[in-house]
Amino acid sequence: MPTELPSSEFDARLAAVRDRLAATDADAGVWFGATAIEYLAGFAHVQTERPVVLAVTSGTVALVVPRLERERAAAVPHVDRVETYFDYPDGRPVETAAGVLADLGVGSVAADADGAPGVMGYQGPSLSAFLDVDTQSWVDRMRWAKSDAEIALIRESATWANLGHRRLAEHTEPGAHPATVSQRASMEASQAMLDALGDRYVERVRGDGPVAAGYISGEETRLPHGHTPNERLERGDVVVTGATANVDGYRSELERTMFVGEPTDEQAHLFEVMLEAQTLAIEALGPGVALDYVDDAVDDYLAEQGVADLARHHVGHNIGLGAHEPPYIDAGWSDHCDGDHTDLAPDDATMEPGHVYTVEPGLYTDDAGYRHSDTVAVTDDGTERLTHYPRDLESNVVR
């Protein structure tokens, strides 16, 4: 039951970016993105108007943080130096980072962006106002392939997502409110996870629990990103669920289409077509498989079934520290990689061991939506389905 990333992971990640750095003319790698900083240095924070800057040279890992993060930053084992500014804007965060870089003898950097992201109203100088900046996306690319340790955390997340989903199903009945069912299931599964893991649980959430299980229902399911309506459940409602759990920052994705009471023949038919599309996509996954091949295979099947017009999105995405990560199972992925959009090699258009995909083809009518999502890891010789809640119709009818 691994619930925390081992320290050696960070050593390997820092070594990998130092290798990339050595192949450039830059003196340091610099990151402003919260997820990249968490990935490289193990320092997790909420990205606000207060920039956080990570700098990695051949010899030093330095972190610039607002005063309110000093104690947490100082406790991170992989960081050699923590510099603090009081707050934004008076603390002049990017100027502070430029000062640290100068102090480290850095004249040019390869950065994930030329300055802090403009979130929550941040406006400030670009880093290139102070030194030479080239941009790189090393960490974004490194995150495509997960290590065994990362996949173990996603697998653990799937276990607690499964519990949350079971609680969702148990509390679903005509007259129940979908928001309350969602919140009750999240609370119960979170409490079980916290009590079961005990000291092994890694704190990651704030004023909430680690499991989030919930759903949209009724007509809102027509929209892939619909909202939870203020309407109590009725017999005949379709429900589209989502469940996940936060395990040291990593997550899984589990979604099911459920029926409140017996589905109509049309509902059951669309469910079965969706299920078959998902099955063939899961079976198509594997090392060396082209991403657009899987998306095209689903499209072909839906066209054959006469429901191509009910699709609203591609088949899936990667997942890990981020809720959606590249690469995507999309018809255009190979073109994308060959084209001008990125600096990726054409080889990147294929699935590789360590990729972790959601597989979630969906069908949407004027009345309801039908979508499962499972989280599937690509292995050296095949795949492993990490989410394990039953997918079949009978298991997803609440009577």
Next chain:
Amino acid sequence: MPTELPSSEFDARLAAVRDRLAATDADAGVWFGATAIEYLAGFAHVQTERPVVLAVTSGTVALVVPRLERERAAAVPHVDRVETYFDYPDGRPVETAAGVLADLGVGSVAADADGAPGVMGYQGPSLSAFLDVDTQSWVDRMRWAKSDAEIALIRESATWANLGHRRLAEHTEPGAHPATVSQRASMEASQAMLDALGDRYVERVRGDGPVAAGYISGEETRLPHGHTPNERLERGDVVVTGATANVDGYRSELERTMFVGEPTDEQAHLFEVMLEAQTLAIEALGPGVALDYVDDAVDDYLAEQGVADLARHHVGHNIGLGAHEPPYIDAGWSDHCDGDHTDLAPDDATMEPGHVYTVEPGLYTDDAGYRHSDTVAVTDDGTERLTHYPRDLESNVVR
């Protein structure tokens, strides 16, 4: 009990950006940011790797969305034209937007950014690959001053946040788990809000309820952005809460420092110093007041009390559609506005009617943190405190 922004607000906002557009050489204003698009056109969406683009010309409001948002986009009354791409990357979102702009006869734009934000792995061409792009931050600046209708929604949010906070206090007792207390309070207050508002409730959340109330406890309160620990509450614990409710996308912020059982003399003293600092800050707010004046006044008081070293952040921020918005109550705000960072006029360094501030000076020791936060609107002749949970010590001791 206003729970939805009236349609006239969007007319006024679109008129305002058209006025700004008319003062430039550009043919259209363009936005990629989800909050700006929601603010101008009333189209709310989750920002993912799939870009959404809003274009406003003198005669047309056009929206480019992924296929999965088409139905929701088409239902927005303020949008004249909706163009869809299937998905990212194959649908070539920015190329699609460039095509719509060309079709509208647009040759140059004033945009909030030169392309879609790089969230969730999006990588794509910049807009300037297709036409002339100047950047503007019109909407960011317009959002500083809220209308009466916006403040009414924040006031309504504060009502339901207050209920969530009351439930937090009720469920707090030695032996209770802070995550479970948080989730139970959120569930109960959400259910009350949903049932009380009925048809007036505007769907805004997904697999969850509209009220979020929760806390961090024990040693985690030493960190302003601490996590909820996996430790049950004990007598002597300090708790720092947070409660809000989503009312048509708007939110309030209510935070309290609470004690599980009787506080020690030192705890009570630090609470009272924090409370006095907050009181003087709230009383200092008003139209025409310099933002740094309020931050400095708190700093002076904390220094006088000999606890200046226990401060970790500035006094507050604005709030509305965003959780943190400028301007900030920060010692450097006037310099910031005078300096090179922004194109803001020096007048912008003062509080104006319609600004909605959180007021939240905090003190942090090696053992615990002490912070209240209230949401306060600046009016034509003073202020209105929108959050109304009791602030005094006696009301915040759970016995």
